[in-house]
Amino acid sequence: MFRQVRGDIYTYLNLKTGHPIQLYLKDAGTFMSLVGKHNSTEQGYYQVTEKYQMRRGVKSLVSGTYTIYVLSALSPPYFRNTVAHELAHDLGHELYPAVQKQEDVEGFAEYVSAIMNSYWGNDNLNQEKLENREKDYAYAYKKFLKIGRKNGLGGVLDYMEKQNRTAGAK
Numbered sequence: 001m002f003r004q005v006r007g008d009i010y011t012y013l014n015l016k017t018g019h020p021i022q023l024y025l026k027d028a029g030t031f032m033s034l035v036g037k038h039n040s041t042e043q044g045y046y047q048v049t050e051k052y053q054m055r056r057g058v059k060s061l062v063s064g065t066y067t068i069y070v071l072s073a074l075s076p077p078y079f080r081n082t083v084a085h086e087l088a089h090d091l092g093h094e095l096y097p098a099v100q101k102q103e104d105v106e107g108f109a110e111y112v113s114a115i116m117n118s119y120w121g122n123d124n125l126n127q128e129k130l131e132n133r134e135k136d137y138a139y140a141y142k143k144f145l146k147i148g149r150k151n152g153l154g155g156v157l158d159y160m161e162k163q164n165r166t167a168g169a170k
């Protein structure tokens with residue numbers, strides 16, 4: 001199902017990375033001790049470790065480890081939603097590395113996973129995004145809905161591109 005979600009994001013949104021991603025399912029206790037300090041509402045966690053080298057002033061990637069942890073025993077719709085959200089973090093990391101602002105990082109992931117939820121016929125999960133107890137997430141999602149109101153995903157990608165340029169120029 002993980003591979004299917006990744007494939008659907010590519011097929012439907014034409015977004016992908018070539019990262020080999022390891023997926024781990026963790027029971028609630030292990031999941032909380034693993035990511036609890038980072039996050040209180042997500043049922044998944046994206047972790048990346050990359051090694052770079054500098055040669056003649058050029059920075060290049062030597063190796064990378066990409067991991068997604070997902071809470072075990074989620075129903076298929078919640079699993080897909082969570083995986084789509086975490087895969088959006090992987091996309092964001094690759095395509096817009098300079099974007100670090102929490103609101104943009106999470107808003108982008110919520111927006112992408114929401115489009116996919118609609119694609120899979122799970123619009124009810126998007127209503128839950130709006131009512132997220134974690135107000136920062138609800139706010140970030142609403143912000144991205146607004147950005148995407150005119151041109152949909154295209155408008156959102158333009159926004160991320162622009163944020164990446166601005167942040168990268170600093």
Ligand SMILES: [Zn+2]
Binds near residue numbers: 042105106109
């Ligand atoms: Zn997230």
